[in-house]
Amino acid sequence: GVSSAASDxxxxxxxxxxxxxxxxxxxxSSVAAGVLNAFGLEAKDTxxxxxxxAKSFSSSALxxxxxxxxxxxxxPVTAEAGLSVEETTAMLGILVDRNVQASKAGTGLRNVFxxxxxxxxxxxxxxxxxNSATDRSAKAVEIFGKENAVVATILADTxxxxxxxxNALNNTDDDALRICLLY
Numbered sequence: 001g002v003s004s005a006a007s008d009x010x011x012x013x014x015x016x017x018x019x020x021x022x023x024x025x026x027x028x029s030s031v032a033a034g035v036l037n038a039f040g041l042e043a044k045d046t047x048x049x050x051x052x053x054a055k056s057f058s059s060s061a062l063x064x065x066x067x068x069x070x071x072x073x074x075x076p077v078t079a080e081a082g083l084s085v086e087e088t089t090a091m092l093g094i095l096v097d098r099n100v101q102a103s104k105a106g107t108g109l110r111n112v113f114x115x116x117x118x119x120x121x122x123x124x125x126x127x128x129x130x131n132s133a134t135d136r137s138a139k140a141v142e143i144f145g146k147e148n149a150v151v152a153t154i155l156a157d158t159x160x161x162x163x164x165x166x167n168a169l170n171n172t173d174d175d176a177l178r179i180c181l182l183y
Contacts, residue, residue, distance in 0.1 A: 013046040020054045023064045031068045038075030039085050051172035052086055059168055060093030066102035067092070073106030077113045090166035094158045095151060108151030115144050123155075130156040 018028040032049055036042070041049065056062050062070075070092040078088040088109075095105035116123060126143055130152060133139035140149035140156070155162070 007043065010043040010046045013050045017050045017053060020050075021057060021064045027064065027068070031064060031071070034068075035071050035075055035085060038071065039079045041085070048172070049085060052089055052169045055169055055172045056089045056093050056165070059165060061096045062089070062093045062102075066096055069102040070096070070106035070109075073103065074109045074113075077110045081113045081117065083113075084170075086169040087162075087166045089169055090162045091155065093165055094162050095154055098154050098158070100151065100154065105151065108148050111148045112144055112152055112155065115148070119143070126152070127156040127159060 014025065014029045014032055017023075017032060018025045021028065032046060032053070035049060036045060053064070053067060056067065057064070067089070071088070074088060074092065078091075091109055092102070092105055095109070096102055100108070112123075112126075115121075116126060119126075121143075129143065130136050130139045136153055136156065137149060140152040144152040
């Protein structure tokens with residue numbers, strides 16, 4: 001049946017992810033399933049997710065553990081805000097590249113998007129407000145609160161980098177398999 005074929009494809013992709021990242025098969029499966037669920041994706045989307053994960057791990061300071069920790073905090077909130085797995089992963093990757101701990105990056109992103117939703121602001125609008133302020137840190141604190149100002153300021157600083165990584169993640173093709181073959 002269709003479901004067993006989808007299940008086989010899912011299993012193959014999880015094995016690829018596990019091999020590409022040198023990680024435990026159970027953890028790979030758990031992380032992928034959690035992200036698929038958070039973004040309302042299906043088993044057929046596993047290949048794209050695995051490629052995004054593998055590409056992000058080779059293009060940023062993310063690894064499976066950091067990805068798992070960050071996504072646990074952010075996935076459902078950014079999905080609700082209309083962001084893709086790719087865009088969410090790009091933001092997480094850039095924050096981790098800037099030495100923000102994965103748990104703080106995930107929590108900070110979650111809080112940024114919850115604040116945007118509450119205030120009726122767009123991410124672009126809020127980032128423009130921060131970037132055009134004389135005192136960027138004060139503006140970030142004013143909009144997002146003291147505990148989320150660092151994440152907001154980094155996001156405002158790195159819009160081009162996030163966009164570049166997002167584009168790379170949207171244009172993956174068998175990256176997990178390619179990485180497997182390199183090891």
